[in-house]
Amino acid sequence: MHLESILEKFKAITESTVSKEAAVVDQEAKWPEQSIRKFQQEGLAGLVVPEDFGGLGQGLYGLAKTCEIIGRESGSAALCFGMHCVGSAVMAAKATTGQKEKFLEPIVRGEHLTSLALSEAGTGAHIYLPQTQLLSVSEQEFMLNGNKTFITNGGFCDSYVVSTVGVEADAPMHQFSCVIVEKTASGLEWGPEWKGLGMRGNSSRNLTLKDTIIPTANLLGERGDQLWYIFQVVAPYFLTSMAGTYLGIAQAAFDEAKKHLMERSYSHSGLMLSQIPHLQHRLGKLWAKIERTRQLVYHAAREGDYQGSSALLSILSAKAEVAHCVEEAVNEAMTLTGGIAYRENSRFDVLLRDAKAAHIMSPTTDLLYTWLGRAILDQPILND
Numbered sequence: 001m002h003l004e005s006i007l008e009k010f011k012a013i014t015e016s017t018v019s020k021e022a023a024v025v026d027q028e029a030k031w032p033e034q035s036i037r038k039f040q041q042e043g044l045a046g047l048v049v050p051e052d053f054g055g056l057g058q059g060l061y062g063l064a065k066t067c068e069i070i071g072r073e074s075g076s077a078a079l080c081f082g083m084h085c086v087g088s089a090v091m092a093a094k095a096t097t098g099q100k101e102k103f104l105e106p107i108v109r110g111e112h113l114t115s116l117a118l119s120e121a122g123t124g125a126h127i128y129l130p131q132t133q134l135l136s137v138s139e140q141e142f143m144l145n146g147n148k149t150f151i152t153n154g155g156f157c158d159s160y161v162v163s164t165v166g167v168e169a170d171a172p173m174h175q176f177s178c179v180i181v182e183k184t185a186s187g188l189e190w191g192p193e194w195k196g197l198g199m200r201g202n203s204s205r206n207l208t209l210k211d212t213i214i215p216t217a218n219l220l221g222e223r224g225d226q227l228w229y230i231f232q233v234v235a236p237y238f239l240t241s242m243a244g245t246y247l248g249i250a251q252a253a254f255d256e257a258k259k260h261l262m263e264r265s266y267s268h269s270g271l272m273l274s275q276i277p278h279l280q281h282r283l284g285k286l287w288a289k290i291e292r293t294r295q296l297v298y299h300a301a302r303e304g305d306y307q308g309s310s311a312l313l314s315i316l317s318a319k320a321e322v323a324h325c326v327e328e329a330v331n332e333a334m335t336l337t338g339g340i341a342y343r344e345n346s347r348f349d350v351l352l353r354d355a356k357a358a359h360i361m362s363p364t365t366d367l368l369y370t371w372l373g374r375a376i377l378d379q380p381i382l383n384d
């Protein structure tokens with residue numbers, strides 16, 4: 001299916017289902033079940049699964065645009081669907097025939113949901129340094145022990161893509177492994193329900209893996225070649241799904257401000273706010289800020305898809321710049337919308353809280369700029 005047709009389907013579902021569910025998702029910290037299930041039912045869950053495996057065959061550009069569309073109505077729904085896509089892309093990157101049949105084909109049929117479990121309390125924002133242990137039990141089985149934090153879609157997936165330290169005792173730092181842990185695996189203990197300040201529908205829960213047994217067939221790629229995964233798949237897809245989501249939130253804030261300027265008139269002068277030059281100027285400036293960030297996100301995603309020479313730098317920049325853009329856009333749009341923006345349960349109530357997660361979701365803005373500097377200075381990016 002052509003990307004434009006795919007995006008039309010996402011737009012239609014976002015208007016019909018995501019927008020209706022969004023308020024409850026935020027107010028009740030409810031996982032966006034109706035939205036995610038609708039995407040699955042309508043054949044969209046295999047968005048980034050290659051066409052050879054029956055998927056829609058989209059890459060980073062398609063993912064960015066999809067998350068942007070959903071994020072305009074619900075940051076939580078965009079991130080939940082985005083993390084499923086990141087997990088699917090990691091699975092698909094070097095999938096064996098068995099993994100294709102067991103995980104990717106069900107994903108395409110809308111029968112299997114996945115997510116990414118990288119973060120750990122011990123290493124925090126440094127998501128490339130997992131401490132979860134992966135031990136060989138037999139030819140057929142691995143055992144996992146560790147604690148994962150903030151897993152989006154936690155408790156709602158059929159499987160989780162979990163990062164662990166390399167199997168070999170002397171595995172060099174950063175050469176970790178990724179495995180698929182199915183929801184039925186032994187020794188999974190979920191932490192309390194997620195009650196976030198924003199992104200409240202995310203179900204970003206903690207998971208303890210206690211002597212968890214999984215088939216060795218669930219190892220992704222070769223043992224210890226996960227540095228390749230970080231830079232070729234995990235980081236590009238993770239960063240792009242977040243960049244698209246927060247771009248959608250920035251656009252939603254802009255839309256609110258524009259609507260207010262076009263609808264609000266004063267009785268004393270008869271003027272609409274849209275007729276006041278200073279406000280026209282501020283709205284124009286806000287549009288330019290969002291648009292230049294949007295073009296950076298699209299450019300980065302296309303570079304990533306075509307493996308362009310500036311792909312890595314562009315993708316790192318895009319997520320860092322979106323984090324600034326969404327924070328500033330929501331603030332500015334709130335000011336333009338005046339007092340009604342400040343009331344409880346206004347649209348800005350959600351947008352402001354959701355936007356705050358952009359900087360802290362790993363790789364965080366701090367780390368991204370440091371990585372950029374290192375890459376530009378020809379230094380190893382992950383040297384801590």
Ligand SMILES: Cc1cc2nc3c(=O)[nH]c(=O)nc-3n(C[C@H](O)[C@H](O)[C@H](O)COP(=O)(O)OP(=O)(O)OC[C@H]3O[C@@H](n4cnc5c(N)ncnc54)[C@H](O)[C@@H]3O)c2cc1C
Nearest residue numbers: 116117118119124125150151152199204360361362364366
């Ligand atoms: C809504 C939400 C959804 C999430 N979803 C997922 C998910 O699906 N999967 C997943 O694996 N994780 C997920 N996370 C986790 C997230 O990606 C981060 O890993 C986590 O929020 C950051 O870890 P921390 O809170 O321990 O921060 P800390 O490690 O305590 O960092 C605090 C601050 O210090 C800064 N800092 C730390 N070290 C350095 C340094 N060397 N140089 C400069 N600055 C530094 C960081 O940038 C950060 O701003 C999610 C988080 C949130 C809030």
